[in-house]
Amino acid sequence: MTSEGVEPGTVRPGGRTARVRESVLRAAGDALAEHGFDGLDLADVARRAEVGKTTVYRRWSTTTGLIADLLDDMAEQSTPRTDTGSLIGDLKANARLVVKTLSDPRQGALFKSVIAAATCDARTAESLHRFYAIRVQEWAACVTQALERGELPAGTDPGEVIRAVSAPLYYRLLAGGGPLDTAAADRAAEAAAAAARAGVYVM
Template sequence: MEGMEPGTVRPGGRTARVRAAVLRAAGDALVEHGFDRLDLADVARRAEVGKTTVYRRWSTTTGLVADLLDDMAEQSSPRTDTGSLDGDLRANARLVVGTLTDPRQGALFKAVIAAATCDDRAAGALRRFYATRIEEWAPCVTRAAERGEVPSGTDAREVIRAVSAPLYYRFLVSGDPLDEPSADRAALAAGAAARAGAYGS
């Protein structure tokens, strides 16, 4: 389609099957070798797709990584609704920990974050991924405000960011354990701060 970047078309049929095979192969290659050694020809071989198809659609490894992350955002798990802010934030935090500690998804995130540090298109895809996740979970804070659990005007997006921020710090910087206790602690801290009015808009 004219004006669209390679790899951004979402058609059906054979084209969708080719895209799915290439993205799966790209994920496999990233897990095995990381972003620095990602190669479009290797991805085409793994996907059993012609090299010209891959080069024509995605053109660069960062374009392929960006499309892979867009696909991950499309496939993200739906928000949990437990009926309480603490329960919802805990579910969100445990989902983040589960994703980051998954052998495949954790490796993919590290590779994508590495790509985003040096490529604007990958960085844009990373921002879109997190925007999608935040928009998915923000309503749990809005509903908590409606129930009187947090002050009216609480910035729902900031609360969701506050849940995941310490978990990503552990994942990318400190190397401290990522487990259910750390997830629950992050959720509890964000919920307490929200109730205290720290995220007033």
């Protein structure tokens, strides 16, 4: 913490400072995708972003502080959820977005690096959990709407349904459990929808 009690990398800047933040976070994402968490170096990030090392060290101070800010920015920039008017349509849209992200060479490698870092660093884990909490909350609204339409049993937990959609897709990313494609996305959505209709996620 700083003397004012603010964690480095958590203040939202404006103007030129915002442009510097954007450049540094883009550079950090590139470095993570290329070299992983162990290879992330603040000096290298500064070089890639074409800003002074002191600027990066003063604002973020540590690689975990930089990753935390990167994850917050990723959550803010994420694509809004789709509203197709049906549960299965919405869940397929969610699954296909996950597949599009994880199968992207840069984004897939970036998520692998951040997830690996979260297994051994508490602050990175906290930031990653916050990122996914935001994304789950965004898409959980489609399950809430399905409940209102009577498509699902009362008491269904919307967050659990959304997590059930993405879980098998992340397994494929991290454990090599098959291709990440549209067919895999649709199967994950259909399985989650079927389980939800059967009352599996009633809490």
